[in-house]
Amino acid sequence: xxxxxxxxxxxxxxxxxxxxxxxxxxxxxxxxxxxxxxxxxxxxxxxxxxxxxxxxxxxxxxxxxxxxxxxxxxxxxxxxxxxxxxxxxxxxxxxxxxxxxxxxxxxxxxxxxxxxxxxxxxxxxxxxxxxxxxxxxxxxxxxxxxxxxxxxxxxxxxxxxxxxxxxxxxxxxxxxxxxxxxxxxxxxxxxxxxxxxxxxxxxxxxxxxxxxxxxxxxxxxxxxxxxxxxxxxxxxxxxxxxxxxxxxxxxxxxxxxx
Ligand code: 13P
Numbered sequence: 001x002x003x004x005x006x007x008x009x010x011x012x013x014x015x016x017x018x019x020x021x022x023x024x025x026x027x028x029x030x031x032x033x034x035x036x037x038x039x040x041x042x043x044x045x046x047x048x049x050x051x052x053x054x055x056x057x058x059x060x061x062x063x064x065x066x067x068x069x070x071x072x073x074x075x076x077x078x079x080x081x082x083x084x085x086x087x088x089x090x091x092x093x094x095x096x097x098x099x100x101x102x103x104x105x106x107x108x109x110x111x112x113x114x115x116x117x118x119x120x121x122x123x124x125x126x127x128x129x130x131x132x133x134x135x136x137x138x139x140x141x142x143x144x145x146x147x148x149x150x151x152x153x154x155x156x157x158x159x160x161x162x163x164x165x166x167x168x169x170x171x172x173x174x175x176x177x178x179x180x181x182x183x184x185x186x187x188x189x190x191x192x193x194x195x196x197x198x199x200x201x202x203x204x205x206x207x208x209x210x211x212x213x214x215x216x217x218x219x220x221x222x223x224x225x226x227x228x229x230x231x232x233x234x235x236x237x238x239x240x241x242x243x244x245x246x247x248x249x250x251x252x253x254x255x256x257x258x
Contacts, residue, residue, distance in 0.1 A: 002228065006256050007041065007252070008038060008232050008248055009040075009042075009064060009126060009211065009235065011094060012024075012043055012045065014045060015045070017048075025051075025052040028246065029055060034060040039060075041061065041064045043063075043066050043094055046066070049065065065092075067095070068093050068117065069114070085121075086123060092124045093114075093123050095115055115127060124163045129149055130148075133171065145191070145192065167234040168185065173213075178215060182226070210231050212233055216234075217244065218244055222251045
Protein backbone atom coordinates (compact mmCIF):
# COMPACT_ATOMS: atom_id res chain seq x y z
CA UNK A 1 0.00 0.00 0.00
CA UNK A 2 2.65 2.45 1.07
CA UNK A 3 6.42 2.40 1.32
CA UNK A 4 6.22 4.21 4.66
CA UNK A 5 6.98 1.96 7.63
CA UNK A 6 3.99 1.98 10.01
CA UNK A 7 4.71 3.30 13.50
CA UNK A 8 2.74 2.48 16.64
CA UNK A 9 3.70 4.67 19.59
CA UNK A 10 2.49 4.40 23.17
CA UNK A 11 2.18 7.60 25.17
CA UNK A 12 2.09 6.53 28.79
CA UNK A 13 1.53 10.15 29.94
CA UNK A 14 1.75 10.47 33.76
CA UNK A 15 1.37 6.77 34.56
CA UNK A 16 3.46 3.88 35.88
CA UNK A 17 6.17 3.59 38.50
CA UNK A 18 9.64 2.43 37.48
CA UNK A 19 8.75 -1.19 38.30
CA UNK A 20 5.42 -0.99 36.43
CA UNK A 21 7.12 0.65 33.44
CA UNK A 22 9.79 -2.04 33.31
CA UNK A 23 7.23 -4.85 33.45
CA UNK A 24 4.99 -3.32 30.76
CA UNK A 25 7.92 -2.60 28.44
CA UNK A 26 9.16 -6.18 28.88
CA UNK A 27 5.74 -7.64 28.07
CA UNK A 28 5.41 -5.52 24.92
CA UNK A 29 9.00 -6.10 23.76
CA UNK A 30 8.52 -9.87 24.08
CA UNK A 31 5.79 -9.64 21.45
CA UNK A 32 7.52 -7.39 18.91
CA UNK A 33 9.39 -9.23 16.18
CA UNK A 34 12.43 -7.64 14.58
CA UNK A 35 11.65 -7.24 10.90
CA UNK A 36 7.86 -7.22 11.40
CA UNK A 37 7.70 -4.19 9.13
CA UNK A 38 6.10 -2.03 11.84
CA UNK A 39 8.05 0.27 14.18
CA UNK A 40 7.01 0.35 17.84
CA UNK A 41 7.91 3.10 20.31
CA UNK A 42 7.16 3.52 24.03
CA UNK A 43 7.00 6.87 25.81
CA UNK A 44 7.26 6.43 29.60
CA UNK A 45 7.55 9.17 32.21
CA UNK A 46 11.04 10.65 32.45
CA UNK A 47 11.89 8.85 35.69
CA UNK A 48 11.32 5.50 33.94
CA UNK A 49 13.30 6.18 30.75
CA UNK A 50 16.46 4.40 31.90
CA UNK A 51 14.62 1.35 33.27
CA UNK A 52 12.54 1.06 30.10
CA UNK A 53 15.67 1.39 27.97
CA UNK A 54 17.14 -1.58 29.87
CA UNK A 55 13.93 -3.59 29.49
CA UNK A 56 13.98 -2.92 25.73
CA UNK A 57 17.64 -3.89 25.35
CA UNK A 58 18.06 -6.27 22.45
CA UNK A 59 14.49 -5.68 21.22
CA UNK A 60 13.29 -3.74 18.19
CA UNK A 61 11.19 -1.35 20.31
CA UNK A 62 12.25 2.30 20.43
CA UNK A 63 12.19 4.72 23.35
CA UNK A 64 10.52 8.13 23.36
CA UNK A 65 10.49 11.01 25.81
CA UNK A 66 7.27 12.98 26.26
CA UNK A 67 8.80 16.47 26.09
CA UNK A 68 12.11 18.31 25.99
CA UNK A 69 13.54 21.77 26.37
CA UNK A 70 15.45 23.21 23.38
CA UNK A 71 18.70 24.07 25.16
CA UNK A 72 21.24 21.35 26.00
CA UNK A 73 22.07 22.59 29.51
CA UNK A 74 22.02 25.65 31.72
CA UNK A 75 19.83 27.41 34.26
CA UNK A 76 16.52 25.79 33.29
CA UNK A 77 15.19 24.30 36.53
CA UNK A 78 12.95 21.30 35.99
CA UNK A 79 13.75 20.77 32.32
CA UNK A 80 15.25 17.94 30.30
CA UNK A 81 17.29 18.48 27.15
CA UNK A 82 17.77 16.67 23.85
CA UNK A 83 21.38 15.94 24.89
CA UNK A 84 20.17 14.24 28.09
CA UNK A 85 17.42 12.36 26.27
CA UNK A 86 20.03 11.03 23.90
CA UNK A 87 22.15 10.08 26.91
CA UNK A 88 19.14 8.16 28.30
CA UNK A 89 18.78 6.26 25.01
CA UNK A 90 15.80 8.04 23.45
CA UNK A 91 15.44 7.85 19.70
CA UNK A 92 12.13 9.76 19.68
CA UNK A 93 10.40 12.57 21.56
CA UNK A 94 6.75 13.67 21.54
CA UNK A 95 6.48 17.42 20.97
CA UNK A 96 3.59 19.85 21.24
CA UNK A 97 1.09 17.39 22.70
CA UNK A 98 -2.26 19.15 23.20
CA UNK A 99 -2.01 18.55 26.95
CA UNK A 100 1.23 20.55 26.96
CA UNK A 101 -0.26 23.27 24.77
CA UNK A 102 -3.44 23.46 26.92
CA UNK A 103 -2.08 23.09 30.43
CA UNK A 104 1.59 24.13 30.26
CA UNK A 105 1.50 27.12 27.93
CA UNK A 106 3.39 25.46 25.09
CA UNK A 107 3.40 27.79 22.05
CA UNK A 108 3.99 27.21 18.35
CA UNK A 109 7.26 29.15 18.67
CA UNK A 110 8.48 26.90 21.49
CA UNK A 111 7.40 23.78 19.63
CA UNK A 112 9.43 24.91 16.61
CA UNK A 113 12.56 25.43 18.70
CA UNK A 114 12.15 22.00 20.27
CA UNK A 115 11.66 20.32 16.89
CA UNK A 116 14.86 21.95 15.59
CA UNK A 117 16.83 21.01 18.73
CA UNK A 118 15.74 17.37 18.54
CA UNK A 119 16.60 17.11 14.85
CA UNK A 120 20.05 18.57 15.57
CA UNK A 121 20.57 15.65 17.99
CA UNK A 122 19.15 13.09 15.57
CA UNK A 123 16.17 12.39 17.82
CA UNK A 124 12.96 11.88 15.85
CA UNK A 125 10.34 14.47 16.85
CA UNK A 126 6.78 13.14 16.96
CA UNK A 127 5.04 16.46 16.42
CA UNK A 128 1.48 16.50 17.80
CA UNK A 129 -1.19 18.72 16.28
CA UNK A 130 -4.96 18.84 16.59
CA UNK A 131 -8.05 20.99 16.91
CA UNK A 132 -10.46 21.47 19.82
CA UNK A 133 -14.16 20.61 19.60
CA UNK A 134 -15.07 24.31 19.31
CA UNK A 135 -12.62 24.72 16.44
CA UNK A 136 -13.97 21.63 14.66
CA UNK A 137 -17.55 22.80 15.06
CA UNK A 138 -16.59 26.23 13.72
CA UNK A 139 -15.11 24.60 10.61
CA UNK A 140 -11.56 25.62 11.56
CA UNK A 141 -9.96 22.16 11.71
CA UNK A 142 -7.67 22.50 8.72
CA UNK A 143 -6.72 26.10 9.50
CA UNK A 144 -5.67 25.08 13.00
CA UNK A 145 -3.90 21.83 12.13
CA UNK A 146 -2.09 23.07 9.03
CA UNK A 147 -1.14 26.25 10.90
CA UNK A 148 0.42 24.19 13.71
CA UNK A 149 2.35 22.04 11.22
CA UNK A 150 3.56 25.10 9.33
CA UNK A 151 4.67 26.93 12.48
CA UNK A 152 6.54 23.91 13.85
CA UNK A 153 8.52 23.40 10.64
CA UNK A 154 9.13 27.04 9.70
CA UNK A 155 12.67 27.72 8.51
CA UNK A 156 13.55 24.01 8.34
CA UNK A 157 13.97 22.43 4.92
CA UNK A 158 13.11 18.89 3.88
CA UNK A 159 16.70 17.76 4.46
CA UNK A 160 16.73 18.97 8.06
CA UNK A 161 13.23 17.67 8.71
CA UNK A 162 13.86 14.27 7.13
CA UNK A 163 12.83 11.91 9.99
CA UNK A 164 9.95 14.05 11.36
CA UNK A 165 6.76 12.22 12.33
CA UNK A 166 3.47 14.12 12.64
CA UNK A 167 0.66 12.90 14.91
CA UNK A 168 -2.83 14.24 14.27
CA UNK A 169 -4.70 14.12 17.57
CA UNK A 170 -8.08 15.87 17.63
CA UNK A 171 -8.40 17.13 21.21
CA UNK A 172 -12.04 16.05 21.44
CA UNK A 173 -11.00 12.45 20.75
CA UNK A 174 -8.27 12.23 23.39
CA UNK A 175 -9.25 10.09 26.37
CA UNK A 176 -12.95 10.44 25.51
CA UNK A 177 -13.62 7.15 23.76
CA UNK A 178 -14.77 9.27 20.82
CA UNK A 179 -12.60 8.47 17.80
CA UNK A 180 -12.51 10.43 14.57
CA UNK A 181 -14.21 8.55 11.78
CA UNK A 182 -11.57 6.86 9.64
CA UNK A 183 -12.56 8.97 6.60
CA UNK A 184 -12.35 12.19 8.67
CA UNK A 185 -8.89 11.21 9.92
CA UNK A 186 -7.89 10.47 6.33
CA UNK A 187 -9.16 13.88 5.17
CA UNK A 188 -6.98 15.68 7.72
CA UNK A 189 -3.96 13.44 7.09
CA UNK A 190 -4.30 13.97 3.34
CA UNK A 191 -4.45 17.74 3.90
CA UNK A 192 -1.35 17.66 6.14
CA UNK A 193 0.60 15.72 3.53
CA UNK A 194 -0.58 18.06 0.80
CA UNK A 195 0.43 21.10 2.82
CA UNK A 196 3.86 19.64 3.62
CA UNK A 197 4.28 18.93 -0.08
CA UNK A 198 3.56 22.57 -0.96
CA UNK A 199 5.84 23.86 1.80
CA UNK A 200 8.80 21.48 1.59
CA UNK A 201 8.49 19.43 -1.57
CA UNK A 202 6.60 16.32 -2.61
CA UNK A 203 9.26 13.68 -2.26
CA UNK A 204 9.83 14.39 1.43
CA UNK A 205 6.12 14.90 2.12
CA UNK A 206 5.39 11.49 0.59
CA UNK A 207 7.86 9.90 3.02
CA UNK A 208 6.57 11.53 6.24
CA UNK A 209 4.78 9.21 8.63
CA UNK A 210 1.44 10.60 9.80
CA UNK A 211 0.01 9.02 12.95
CA UNK A 212 -3.55 9.29 14.22
CA UNK A 213 -4.17 9.65 17.96
CA UNK A 214 -7.34 9.90 20.01
CA UNK A 215 -9.05 6.86 21.56
CA UNK A 216 -7.28 4.33 19.34
CA UNK A 217 -8.29 0.88 20.61
CA UNK A 218 -7.91 -2.72 19.42
CA UNK A 219 -11.40 -2.56 17.87
CA UNK A 220 -10.84 0.53 15.72
CA UNK A 221 -7.13 0.32 14.87
CA UNK A 222 -7.51 -1.73 11.68
CA UNK A 223 -10.08 0.63 10.20
CA UNK A 224 -8.01 3.72 10.95
CA UNK A 225 -4.82 2.08 9.69
CA UNK A 226 -6.47 1.02 6.44
CA UNK A 227 -6.62 4.66 5.34
CA UNK A 228 -3.98 5.59 2.76
CA UNK A 229 -2.42 8.42 4.80
CA UNK A 230 -2.79 6.96 8.30
CA UNK A 231 0.67 5.47 8.77
CA UNK A 232 0.34 4.58 12.41
CA UNK A 233 -1.10 5.48 15.77
CA UNK A 234 -0.18 7.46 18.87
CA UNK A 235 -1.95 5.60 21.63
CA UNK A 236 -2.69 6.84 25.15
CA UNK A 237 -4.99 4.78 27.38
CA UNK A 238 -4.77 1.57 25.37
CA UNK A 239 -0.96 1.63 25.53
CA UNK A 240 -1.07 1.12 29.31
CA UNK A 241 -1.80 -2.59 29.06
CA UNK A 242 -0.01 -5.13 26.89
CA UNK A 243 -3.35 -6.85 26.23
CA UNK A 244 -4.70 -3.72 24.56
CA UNK A 245 -1.51 -2.38 22.98
CA UNK A 246 -0.35 -5.61 21.33
CA UNK A 247 -3.44 -5.96 19.10
CA UNK A 248 -2.86 -2.36 17.94
CA UNK A 249 0.75 -3.25 17.09
CA UNK A 250 -0.64 -6.23 15.17
CA UNK A 251 -2.85 -3.84 13.18
CA UNK A 252 0.33 -1.91 12.28
CA UNK A 253 1.98 -5.14 11.14
CA UNK A 254 -1.08 -5.90 8.97
CA UNK A 255 -0.80 -2.46 7.39
CA UNK A 256 2.87 -3.16 6.63
CA UNK A 257 1.90 -6.45 4.99
CA UNK A 258 -0.99 -5.04 2.95
P1 13P B 1 -6.01 8.26 24.25
O1 13P B 1 -5.57 7.12 23.36
O2 13P B 1 -6.10 7.89 25.69
O3 13P B 1 -7.23 8.93 23.72
O4 13P B 1 -4.82 9.37 24.19
C1 13P B 1 -4.36 9.80 22.96
C2 13P B 1 -3.14 10.63 23.17
O5 13P B 1 -3.22 11.73 23.70
C3 13P B 1 -1.86 10.07 22.74
O6 13P B 1 -0.85 11.04 22.75
